Amino acid sequence: MKASNTIFKISIGLITFILFAFFLSTLGNIVWKGLGSILDSLNNEEILFAIRLSLLTSVTSTLICLFFALPVAYGLERYKFPGRKLIRVVLNIPLSLPPLVSGVALLLLFATTSFGAGLAAIGLNFIFSVNGIILAQFFIITPYMIRVLESTFRDINPRLEFVARTLGCSQWQAFSKITLPLAKNGIIGGLVISWSRAIGEFGCALMVAGATRMVTETLPVALFLNMSIGNLETAMAAATCLIIISIFSLFIFEVLGVEKKGVSRLY
Amino acid sequence: MISLQNISKKMGDFHLDNISLEIFDEEYFVLLGPTGAGKTVILEIISGMYKADSGNLWINNKNLTKAVPEARNIGFVYQDYMLFPNLDVKGNIIFPLTIKKTPPKIVEAKLVRMTELLNISGLLKRHPSTLSGGEQQRVALARALINEPEVLLLDEPLSALDPRSKEVFQQELKSIHDETKTTTIHITHDFNEAYLLADRIGIMERGQLIEVGSSEELFKRPKSPFVAEFLGMENIYQGQVLEDGNGTNILIGPVKINGLTNLKGRVNVAIRPEDIIISKENFPSSARNTLQGVIKAIVPQGIMVKLNLDIGIPLCAVLTKKSLDELGLGVGDQATAIFKSTAVHIF
Numbered sequence: 001m002k003a004s005n006t007i008f009k010i011s012i013g014l015i016t017f018i019l020f021a022f023f024l025s026t027l028g029n030i031v032w033k034g035l036g037s038i039l040d041s042l043n044n045e046e047i048l049f050a051i052r053l054s055l056l057t058s059v060t061s062t063l064i065c066l067f068f069a070l071p072v073a074y075g076l077e078r079y080k081f082p083g084r085k086l087i088r089v090v091l092n093i094p095l096s097l098p099p100l101v102s103g104v105a106l107l108l109l110f111a112t113t114s115f116g117a118g119l120a121a122i123g124l125n126f127i128f129s130v131n132g133i134i135l136a137q138f139f140i141i142t143p144y145m146i147r148v149l150e151s152t153f154r155d156i157n158p159r160l161e162f163v164a165r166t167l168g169c170s171q172w173q174a175f176s177k178i179t180l181p182l183a184k185n186g187i188i189g190g191l192v193i194s195w196s197r198a199i200g201e202f203g204c205a206l207m208v209a210g211a212t213r214m215v216t217e218t219l220p221v222a223l224f225l226n227m228s229i230g231n232l233e234t235a236m237a238a239a240t241c242l243i244i245i246s247i248f249s250l251f252i253f254e255v256l257g258v259e260k261k262g263v264s265r266l267y
Numbered sequence: 268m269i270s271l272q273n274i275s276k277k278m279g280d281f282h283l284d285n286i287s288l289e290i291f292d293e294e295y296f297v298l299l300g301p302t303g304a305g306k307t308v309i310l311e312i313i314s315g316m317y318k319a320d321s322g323n324l325w326i327n328n329k330n331l332t333k334a335v336p337e338a339r340n341i342g343f344v345y346q347d348y349m350l351f352p353n354l355d356v357k358g359n360i361i362f363p364l365t366i367k368k369t370p371p372k373i374v375e376a377k378l379v380r381m382t383e384l385l386n387i388s389g390l391l392k393r394h395p396s397t398l399s400g401g402e403q404q405r406v407a408l409a410r411a412l413i414n415e416p417e418v419l420l421l422d423e424p425l426s427a428l429d430p431r432s433k434e435v436f437q438q439e440l441k442s443i444h445d446e447t448k449t450t451t452i453h454i455t456h457d458f459n460e461a462y463l464l465a466d467r468i469g470i471m472e473r474g475q476l477i478e479v480g481s482s483e484e485l486f487k488r489p490k491s492p493f494v495a496e497f498l499g500m501e502n503i504y505q506g507q508v509l510e511d512g513n514g515t516n517i518l519i520g521p522v523k524i525n526g527l528t529n530l531k532g533r534v535n536v537a538i539r540p541e542d543i544i545i546s547k548e549n550f551p552s553s554a555r556n557t558l559q560g561v562i563k564a565i566v567p568q569g570i571m572v573k574l575n576l577d578i579g580i581p582l583c584a585v586l587t588k589k590s591l592d593e594l595g596l597g598v599g600d601q602a603t604a605i606f607k608s609t610a611v612h613i614f
Contacts, residue, residue: 159349162316165336166343167363167414177366181353 027243034240041237049214050222050238057130057218058198061137065145065194066187073149074175078158095143102139103207110135110208132209133216137198145194152186153179189256196249200242268292269418269450274312274322283308284474286322290418290467293448295441297461300471301497306454309471310420313452314343327417342411342449346423348403350395356406357391363414381409384443401432412447421453425460437463458498462535470494501583502538508613517613522579525555526611534613542610543584545574546603547594555608558582562600565591576604 041047076088094102110116110126119126126132156179164174180187202220209216213225219238226235269290276283283305290296298306311317313324315336324332331339350359360381364374382388385405395403404424411419424440425433441464444451455461461468462482469479470493478485478494483505485494506519508531517524517536524536549557560578567573572591576582582604596602 157349159345160351162314162336163343163345163349164351164362166314166339166341167410168337168366170335170337173366177362178351178353 030236030239031243034236034243037233037237038240041234044234044237046214046217046222046226047234047237047241050217050219051241053130053133053216054199054218057133057137058195058201061134061141061198062145062191062195064134065138065142065198066191069142069145069149069190070187073146074153074179076146077150077153091146092143094140095147099140099201099203100207103136103204106132106136106139106204106208126208128208128210128212128216130209130216133201133205133218136205136208137201140201140204141194141197144197145190148186148190148193149183152183152190155186156182185256189253192249192252192256196246199245268325268327269313269452270323270325271309271313272323272325274309274319274324276308276312276317276319278308278317281305281308282474283312283319286476288469288476288479290450290452292450295444295451295453295464295466297453297455297465297468298471299455299458299461299468299497301456303473304471305474306471307422308474310343310422310452310454313339313418314341314420315339340414340417342414342416342419344404344407344411344419344421344424346427348395348400348407350398350403350406350410352395354395355391356387356393356395356398359395359406360391360409360413362410377413381413384412384446385409385439399432400427400429401436404428404436408443412443412449416449419449419451421451423454423456425455426457440464470497472497501540502536502581504536504580506534506536508532508534517611520580522558524558524611525608526613527608528613530613537612538582538606538610539612540573540583540585542606543582544605545576545584545586545590545594545596546605547596547601549603552605553607554605556604556606556611558604560602560604562596562598562602565598574602576602578604 072091076084107127110119110132116126124131126135160178160182161169161171161174164178165171169177199218200220201218202224205216205218206221206224211217211221211225217225219241223235223238223242226232226238269288271286271288274283274286281303286309298309300306308317312319313326315331315334315338319332322332323330326339326341350356351362354362357378361374361378364377369377378391379388382391385408387402387405387409390398390402390406395406398406404427408424421440425437428436437460440453444464453461453464465482467479467481468485470477470485472493485498504519506517506524508528509516509518509523510531515526515528517526517528517534519536526536528534544554549559558578560576560582562574563577563581564575565572566575567588568585570588571585572588574584574586574591574596576584584604594602
């Protein structure tokens with residue numbers, strides 16, 4: 001009996017180790033090689049352009065995403081109304097959809113309908129433009145943000161808001177003075193996870209905005225374009241930037257303990 | 268004055284049924300009833316968390332049936348306190364004043380008064396999560412009272428406290444009410460608590476308000492078997508404390524009972540039926556009360572039997588069927604009731 005227990009434990013340890021070693025060498029290898037070229041690539045105009053464009057688009061799309069996700073997540077969590085489940089399902093579809101499909105869907109809506117034409121007429125062109133990258137990122141990351149925020153609000157007792165209201169707060173005051181500060185960690189977590197998703201977004205943005213060198217060239221696009229012409233050094237520099245960003249956001253997520261502990265253990 | 272007129276509310280399987288109730292200014296009103304009777308729903312309707320399906324709510328001549336919670340000027344203290352975890356104790360207490368943009372000088376003066384009233388001056392810088400249950404309760408009460416509410420609603424304020432803190436806080440609730448005179452509705456399932464605090468008590472069962480009256484009225488003349496049963500103590504008397512040296516004797520009608528109390532003058536006396544020992548003959552024991560009487564009735568209750576004795580006053584005792592059989596007692600027989608002075612509750 002004892003021997004079989006030992007074998008069981010050793011097997012688990014061994015399998016874990018194999019997987020860990022595989023992941024670590026994959027990531028370690030590229031970071032190791034990429035770090036060498038990253039200093040050079042900081043003088044590389046193309047990589048600098050990609051970094052700037054990635055930061056600009058991801059920050060913009062994340063902020064727009066927060067603007068929509070905050071009230072939507074709050075409403076879905078706090079109010080029970082008919083159609084709530086349907087709304088939730090629809091808003092979650094991009095999570096399970098291949099990004100390429102989302103991209104095609106956006107492209108069709110904005111390129112072939114009068115809705116898209118109308119927006120273009122007032123100067124909001126999304127097709128093969130930087131706006132398109134932001135749009136694609138927004139579409140992909142919003143479900144993540146809503147999920148994180150919904151679980152955040154779920155952990156905040158609605159009676160806290162109610163007590164605030166008996167103490168003289170309007171609904172908005174109760175939300176902004178009590179719920180919002182309590183949701184701080186969840187919001188930061190949502191921002192970080194959405195932002196890191198946005199910066200890595202490729203397939204959907206590719207469909208909407210295309211992959212034009214020095215125009216719609218974000219970090220993933222830079223990686224793709226340089227890889228396809230065999231420019232390995234620049235490709236690895238772009239990949240390294242992306243890996244550093246994901247490790248950073250994973251780290252923040254772990255530190256904040258979003259979802260695992262909820263926002264507040266006490267309430 | 269708070270006036271509930273034919274308030275009904277359906278929530279899932281639960282139904283609050285046509286509640287009409289008036290609570291007078293400066294009154295300490297206790298809603299008493301078992302869990303699930305609908306006491307909290309009434310508070311939540313008064314405070315505006317839920318709207319009634321039908322009926323009207325008036326507070327001080329304003330019809331507030333449809334008013335939003337913030338327009339009602341009500342203090343609500345939850346059983347689990349609901350302190351704001353993003354604010355420290357001071358931030359919690361002055362919260363309603365900051366919302367109203369009260370000038371700092373007034374805030375400071377009110378804060379001092381509240382913290383002194385509730386004995387929490389030393390806690391102001393602390394975070395709610397570092398406070399004991401009793402301390403959180405005081406902070407929650409201070410936060411509600413600093414807003415000078417027209418009505419204070421207390422949802423089982425003592426049930427989460429340990430027995431010692433409970434006793435202390437119970438006394439304080441009374442003195443706070445004496446000082447602030449805030450009209451208060453207090454919810455509990457503990458009738459001792461109700462008896463001690465209430466000017467009047469309302470008894471609830473399954474969404475209905477069964478009876479309303481002063482504690483004396485309810486205990487003396489329960490209008491329904493439920494009320495009597497819920498009040499539990501069958502042996503409740505009014506008496507007079509006699510100081511004749513030998514411990515403390517209380518005169519109840521023609522009967523002298525020995526109990527322990529610091530109270531003087533007129534008191535209420537309660538003896539639980541389970542605390543009374545019945546014997547056929549008088550025998551020497553350490554118990555201070557040995558009273559002769561006649562068995563008036565024997566009421567079977569499952570494996571137990573209830574014995575109604577006349578010892579000059581009616582006295583009810585509970586014993587097992589088996590011991591009654593072994594004693595061989597029947598209706599009309601002489602019996603002796605024995606109980607310790609510690610079994611005599613005096614309040």
